[in-house]
Amino acid sequence: MPDGLEVLVCVKRVPASGARVPLTPDGLHVDTRHLGFTIGPHEECAVEEAVRLVGEHGGRATVLAAGPPEVAEQLRYALAMGADRAVLVDTGSDELDPQATAAAIGQAVAELAAEKPPDLVLFGDSSADAGHFQVGVRVACGLGLPIVGGIKGVEVGDGVVRLRREVADGDERYVLPLPAAAGVREGLNLPRYPNLPGRLRAKKAAVHTIVARPEPGGLRTVRLRQPADEATGPVWLGRGAAAAPAVVDVLDELGVV
Amino acid sequence: MLLIVLDGTEPAPGVLGLAQALGGPVHAVAFGRDDDAAAEIAAGLAKQGVGVLHTLRHPLLGDYGPEAYGEALAQLVGRLRPEGVLAAGTDHGTEILAHTAARTGLPLATNCLSVTGGPRWQLTRVRGGGMLLEDAELDAPVKLVTAAQGAEAPSETAVRQECTVEEFLPDLPQELARSAIVERTPRGGGLTLATAPVVVSGGRGVGSAEGYAVLEELAGLLGGVVGCSRVATNNGWRPHSDQVGLTGTKISPRLYVACGISGATQHWVGCMDSRAILAINTDPDAPLVQRATYAVVGDVHEVVPAIVAELHARGVHPDG
Incomplete structure (x- = not known):
């Protein structure tokens, strides 16, 4: 690439939940009054990879997120990690169905591409909350870009991107001609923690906004609910080292020794 | 009619379970199998109540490629107009259906535990790997669904019937060869996290x-x-x-x-x-x-x- 790589990363603002995910009384949303927000683990790796690739090849890493204006918080986190530019796709809503999400992102990417088309578009394989496994594919398909998901290795060179994917029975390798897209998974890299200069730079950086009001798609959430929690408490086998004989009795019963 | 996407040479249990819950005739689809392989697969499907096996054939369907597979299935869906298409919620099953969804403009509900039929399908899907359950409604001329890992296997024994093989030759642009697998490395032997007792x-x-x-x-x-x-x-x-x-x-x-x-x-x-x-x-x-x-x-x-x-x-x- 003569003037470096133009990398675009799409991230989603998701609740950072602990051991149990609280819901609003109407069951339509996660109750986030007492929760923080974060970028999903797969997408954090996508940001790290974009920053790494631009460090290696030169160019620019742009991070993009669709949602309400609050997604600026996650965009600034990605800037603090080293992304160069942030784009907020203001959909006015914190949860769109996957077709609508893809339409909003697709519209924004097309607008950005009119100025300079991306060489590589990275997505998380699936979002950490809704987990629809399809927004990246829909966006890439709309833009005419090849995309493969489940990616745990990315190398760019000679006008192609080499992708490695782990599946149940082994590894698969793909070589896509650029421009291309990929859905990445945690384990691709170890995302950095933003340092202080990064955080200060991110705080002052401008966030470019594109407004999108996509039509809803055909999948509608009726309500969310907690899975039945059958936790009745464990059988207590004792405290400390003294519990060892009881533990080994159980291992014996379970047939694992 | 429901169309199920095979996971290798047979349907995933959860996919058959969802198809049984929905009821009606079931067809299956396999990618790039020759006549002998198709006949063998069809013999197995006959015992599971599947009436027709559609084999998709094209030089680009030799090895897996998400775009070619997704486009081929999209063309078959356009031809057959099934009520729904069901696939396993595996790496490839989900990816193929996502590409089919993107190419047909149809909605897709992934990781479903249960589905109830009707003009709109009522379904329960798993979010965040099981952190939450989502009751949702799927409204589309052709419903695309993947079965979650925990979806129930069929409860009744299927009625055995003849399973005929029908060939379908999709028209795939050569450029879709760009996303085909170029190399496969099988995992070494021994215990893995996924298989260890x-x-x-x-x-x-x-x-x-x-x-x-x-x-x-x-x-x-x-x-x-x-x-x-x-x-x-x-x-x-x-x-x-x-x-x-x-x-x-x-x-x-x-x-x-x-x-x-x-x-x-x-x-x-x-x-x-x-x-x-x-x-x-x-x-x-x-x-x-x-x-x-x-x-x-x-x-x-x-x-x-x-x-x-x-x-x-x-x-x-x-x-x-």
Whole structure:
């Protein structure tokens, strides 16, 4: 690439939940009054990879997120990690169905591409909350870009991107001609923690906004609910080292020794 | 008519279960199989109540490629206009349906546990690997659905019938060759996290990379492997390939031993299908302790060596 790589990363603002995910009384949303927000683990790796690739090849890493204006918080986190530019796709809503999400992102990417088309578009394989496994594919398909998901290795060179994917029975390798897209998974890299200069730079950086009001798609959430929690408490086998004989009795019963 | 996408040479149990719940005639689709292979697959499908096997044939369907597979299936869907298309919620099953959805403009509901038919399908899908369930409504001329790992297998025995083979030749642009697999490396033999009968996992309570030595020893005695929580991966104590959880590996061993793991939801959804869980933790109120089958309150570095010593005292040795 003569003037470096133009990398675009799409991230989603998701609740950072602990051991149990609280819901609003109407069951339509996660109750986030007492929760923080974060970028999903797969997408954090996508940001790290974009920053790494631009460090290696030169160019620019742009991070993009669709949602309400609050997604600026996650965009600034990605800037603090080293992304160069942030784009907020203001959909006015914190949860769109996957077709609508893809339409909003697709519209924004097309607008950005009119100025300079991306060489590589990275997505998380699936979002950490809704987990629809399809927004990246829909966006890439709309833009005419090849995309493969489940990616745990990315190398760019000679006008192609080499992708490695782990599946149940082994590894698969793909070589896509650029421009291309990929859905990445945690384990691709170890995302950095933003340092202080990064955080200060991110705080002052401008966030470019594109407004999108996509039509809803055909999948509608009726309500969310907690899975039945059958936790009745464990059988207590004792405290400390003294519990060892009881533990080994159980291992014996379970047939694992 | 429902169209099911085969997972290899047969339908995934959850896919058949959803098809049975919806009712009506079932057809299946396979990619790039020759006549002999198709006849063999059809013979198996006949016993499962599948009436027609559609084989998609094209030079680009020789090895897996998400775009070529997704486009070929989209063309078959356009020809057959089934009421719905069901696939397994596996890496390839989900990806093929996502490409078909993108190319047809149809909505797609992934990871469904149950589906009720009608003009609009009412379904329950798994979010975040099992953290939450979502009741949703799918409204489309052709409904695209993937079955979650925990979707129920068919309850009744299917009525045996003839399964005929019909060939379909999609018209695929050569450019879709760009996303085909270029190389495949099978996983080496031996136990893996996904297949081991026992997994001994460590989290924050293990404290260091060196701290896992005693967990390795216990796993060795039980014929199992070592896993870890996300904290351990993030601290660089263990590689990501050892991570149990939503963004790591989902496991279902006979016994899961969780050492010093509090059990954030992201970890729980990765181990909740274990047949038994033994939690070792200093905090008796930790979520994973409360959800475990058995628990020991105590420090990992006191309890695990004592278990290893007790196993040795009872004559248990590696390979023995």
